[in-house]
Amino acid sequence: MNFKNISKIILTFLICFQCFAQAGVNDGFSQEEDDLNIGGDIFSDFNEDIESSQVMEDERFYRYGRFFTFSFGLGLTTFTGNRGIAYENEPPTYSMQLSVFKDFQTAVSLGLEFSRHNMYFDQTDLDGFGGEAPGLVQVSMLRTYVGYKYYLDTSNLGTAITYSNPYLTGRLEYWYKTDKFIDNKAIENESTGALGVGLGGGLEFPIKLKQSYLGVEFLYHSINFEDKYSGRYQPAQTDFTGAVFTTIVSYIWNW
Numbered sequence: 001m002n003f004k005n006i007s008k009i010i011l012t013f014l015i016c017f018q019c020f021a022q023a024g025v026n027d028g029f030s031q032e033e034d035d036l037n038i039g040g041d042i043f044s045d046f047n048e049d050i051e052s053s054q055v056m057e058d059e060r061f062y063r064y065g066r067f068f069t070f071s072f073g074l075g076l077t078t079f080t081g082n083r084g085i086a087y088e089n090e091p092p093t094y095s096m097q098l099s100v101f102k103d104f105q106t107a108v109s110l111g112l113e114f115s116r117h118n119m120y121f122d123q124t125d126l127d128g129f130g131g132e133a134p135g136l137v138q139v140s141m142l143r144t145y146v147g148y149k150y151y152l153d154t155s156n157l158g159t160a161i162t163y164s165n166p167y168l169t170g171r172l173e174y175w176y177k178t179d180k181f182i183d184n185k186a187i188e189n190e191s192t193g194a195l196g197v198g199l200g201g202g203l204e205f206p207i208k209l210k211q212s213y214l215g216v217e218f219l220y221h222s223i224n225f226e227d228k229y230s231g232r233y234q235p236a237q238t239d240f241t242g243a244v245f246t247t248i249v250s251y252i253w254n255w
Contacts, residue, residue: 068254070097077244080245082240088119114142140177178191214250
């Protein structure tokens with residue numbers, strides 16, 4: 001065997017070895033490359049599951065959920081502390097509310113409430129009236145608010161609780177208060193405004209499912225009234241501290 005033949009044999013062997021090595025490398029990592037490059041994103045399967053579940057939830061909400069509700073209600077506004085001692089409540093409290101649902105459990109609400117109360121002072125030595133007796137004072141309170149509702153998940157609870165639609169709510173409120181001096185026209189009416197918050201919850205019982213409901217709502221309010229520490233009615237009334245509670249029963253229309 002001459003040198004030329006030996007060279008051909010060695011060259012053929014090297015070419016075959018190189019091809020075998022390349023095939024072995026490709027086979028060893030081909031599966032791993034497929035696993036790591038599904039659609040160019042290793043989280044694509046996970047994302048697809050989330051998107052599918054979200055689509056299903058949206059479809060379920062559009063089919064069975066509530067989108068808008070409007071309510072008209074009557075109730076009672078009461079006060080604690082010294083303001084509660086001074087005020088005689090004049091029910092009812094009037095309420096109107098529009099709610100927009102984001103999904104099954106959350107809604108944003110806009111509303112108005114109005115209540116009226118009375119005070120009576122026949123003293124002529126009050127600090128802020130210059131010897132005049134205020135007499136009967138009619139207090140009107142109009143408030144506007146924006147609120148957030150969170151409906152509790154009752155899917156694992158009893159039927160009665162599920163159909164009551166319990167929720168928690170929080171509000172940012174603006175209270176517009178007017179004091180009107182009924183018995184003494186010489187004293188000018190007073191109008192002031194104050195910011196407040198309301199926290200509470202409620203129930204909504206279906207009258208006709210997805211069309212009308214009977215609602216009951218209980219709220220605690222904290223308001224920074226301007227006359228809280230004014231001292232105008234001293235010595236008869238040292239201050240007007242105290243919290244506010246409202247109870248509203250309403251009829252709710254649903255779309």
